Amino acid sequence: MSKKTVKENDKEVSKNYVGLARKYRPQTFEEVIGQPHIVRTLKKAVETNHVAPAYLFIGSRGLGKTTMARILAKALNCEKGITSTPCGKCESCIEISRSNHIDVLEIDAASNTGIDNVRETIIQSVSTVPAKGRYKVFIIDETHMLSAQAFGALLKTIEEPPSHVVFIMATTEGHKVPSPIRSRCLRFDFRPVSSDELTERLKKIAKAESIDIEESAVRLICEYSEGGVRDAISALDMVRAYSSDKINLKDTEEVLGAIPSVSIEKLMNSIAVADSENAENILKELWEFGVDTSEVMRALLFAFRKELFDVIRGNDKNFKKGRIVRSIESILFSMERTRYSRHPLIELELLIAKLSSISNDEKTLKELYEKLLNYETFKSIREDTAIEPEQKTVKKIETSREWDKKKLLSIFRKEEFFSELKAASPNSEKYCRDAEISIPKDGTLKLLFKDKTLFERFEKDHKAIADIKHAIEFVQTGKFHIEFELSAQSKPQQIQKELNFEDEKSSDKSKAEDLDPEIEKIKRLFGADSVEIVKE
Known part of the structure; x- marks a missing residue:
């Protein structure tokens, strides 16, 4: 193969499309959003040369666990020296970003679960010195997928590793990692990124990519991602591929499979006035449209959450605070039960009936108890709920x-x-x-x-x-x-x-004689x- 052909192939490869999530993946600590507590701790550890032998990153998907592990590996192996601001231009930094550095091994525990995989990939290579960099870094993704035997084999190595070895384990389910492993690691919990930070990041990417997108569409993408940066950027990429011109809210709802905001608004209004018939009609329309019942519950959950924030800010609308809290609890309970139900539509209809029947009464349990013990209130309750005279089992008798x-x-x-x-x-x-x-x-x-x-x-x-x-x-x-x-x-x-x-209470309160x-x-x-x- 001639050199000309190789250059042409490289040119074709360079023209291949790179997804936005990969293209805008953070390369330095400063570019990471939503995890200031982790960034500050790791930067200080690198600057003071107090790097721990093992780290455990815990958090849901798309929050930057693997990205943070790569940045730490670059900080330790950058050619300009151990630094909290790796250059990103040297050969070592570039190779780590591309996941092909000889001393930085990324292991997928989901496909390498057994003890043999751990022994061959990690234990046998730990004792060898780094071939190119200063540290040999093992990044173990989805660590909780390792078998009990694999964890046992890894335990001694993590406890007393060579000075040139650093373990970085990432997992979405930290409780499944055995406690002996957790106790030997420096643990960091990754938090969901706030909606404001995520919105700002998406706007910067949209501006850089010349994407014209409405503010409401950006907000919907942030809600859809639930604080996950990668999910949000991937959703933006997907919506851009769908829309030819300006990205609006309607296009975003169709791509993400979200329920139209108009339908949710109508459903909330029906629940507020206990209009079950209208609510049922809206549910039928959504069901015929192909919307999943879990998505309807999810949309209702976010709608009541928004109502709760409005009430806290003093914008009292259709719902009182107590009713909103009880409604959110009912939705969460129904969401959990629907996961195992064979009749999700019935579960949703039952939920709507419950939400419609919840009262706006703000009284606490203590107040209600006192209300029952109080005569005048008890009397009014009896009158409001009185049965027909012919159904009464006790008749009032006027006596002395x-x-x-x-x-x-x-x-x-x-x-x-x-x-x-x-x-x-x-x-x-x-x-x-x-x-x-x-x-x-x-x-x-x-x-x-x-x-x-x-x-x-x-x-x-x-x-x-x-x-x-x-x-x-x-x-x-x-x-x-x-x-x-x-x-x-x-x-x-x-x-x-x-x-x-x-009868009326006697005004005579004189002392009684036995x-x-x-x-x-x-x-x-x-x-x-x-x-x-x-x-x-």
């Missing part, structure tokens, strides 16, 4: 205070009352059986406990108090308040608790309904 007292005392001796309590809570039944019941003239219902331990338990048992209240309400009308006290003590402990019923114990015994013997007290 004296008749109500007799009726109230009598129900505490009925097995029906205790059965009702036992079904709700066995503790509630025990309290009422062990306590003595009395109702003074002011209508105060008193439960007297001789057992101090039982009294203290009852005092803290709010559910039992509510159960007794509801059981009394089942057979008795009238408004009473309940007072618990220890009859065995000279100074009884008292706690006032409201038992809220339908009924005569002898009369109580007679009532228990013959029944409260059969005993009438006549005052002379």
Whole structure:
């Protein structure tokens, strides 16, 4: 083959298209975006000659783990000396950038998982000195894919490597790397790049490549990439190939398979006003268009995230903060469940129904609990949710205070009352059986406990108090308040608790006097309904 033919082939190769992600791959520490904590640490380590024997880079795809490893290898082997700013022009830097430097070995652990691969590629060559550079650098990508035996063989080498060897391991799943390996490495966690930094990088590339692209399209690409630089640049490259003129939002949505922003806006408006019918129609259109259900959930997640930021900034629109938080939690739960579901469309429809039914009420659980214990609020809830009169099992009976007292005392001796309590809570039944019941003239219902331990338990048992209240309400009308006290003590402990019923609370708050114990015994013997007290 003549020299002329070789030159022509080289010219043809140089004309081959290079993807934007590869073309604009960072070559120095300064060009790396979104990882300032890692850049600063590595630069200082190189400048002070405190390079660790092993590094572990952890992070999701496209954040620059392998790129950072190559830059560190160039910093250690640059021909102008160990420097934090490699020249990128010397033969050593160029060869490292092209992945063909003799002393910098890049190993794909996904295809070299076994112990034999590790032994042949790493362990046998560790002891040999660098052929060309100062350091022999082993870059192991997808480290978590190595087998347990391979990790075991690598353990001793990483712990005590020769002074001229540096290991740089990169992985997307750091938890799968055995802890003995992690403990022997200097660990760096790569963070997703912020939307602003990613937008700025894409704009610079677009300007350099003379790409005319709308701001909204750039923002959509950044959302699509989820903080991954490589994914964002590759998406820009793909959209450029699709659009002949200016890249607009519509073209970007079609290329990336994203849901049209108009459809998401309509869907959000339907959810805000609980218009399930319109929401179902929008879902059918998206389904017929071929949109994946997971993409719809993902779009809803980002839409509610945007709403959350708007509320935080004070731009209160259709949703309250509490509703947005609950909606995001529901979406995340549905996304996880849909991964294993055989009916993703039904899962999406169920999610829309849930989102539409979530209230804008901002009340906390504590407030709701207090609301249930409060009489006026409880009464309004009963009125709002009241069933039809013919369906009621209890009818309001207008009676005198004296008749109500007799009726109230009598129900505490009925097995029906205790059965009702036992079904709700066995503790509630025990309290009422062990306590003595009395109702003074002011209508105060008193439960007297001789057992101090039982009294203290009852005092803290709010559910039992509510159960007794509801059981009394089942057979008795009238408004009473309940007072618990220890009859065995000279100074009884008292706690006032409201038992809220339908009648107006008596304004008379005079001190109640206990009924005569002898009369109580007679009532228990013959029944409260059969005993009438006549005052002379």
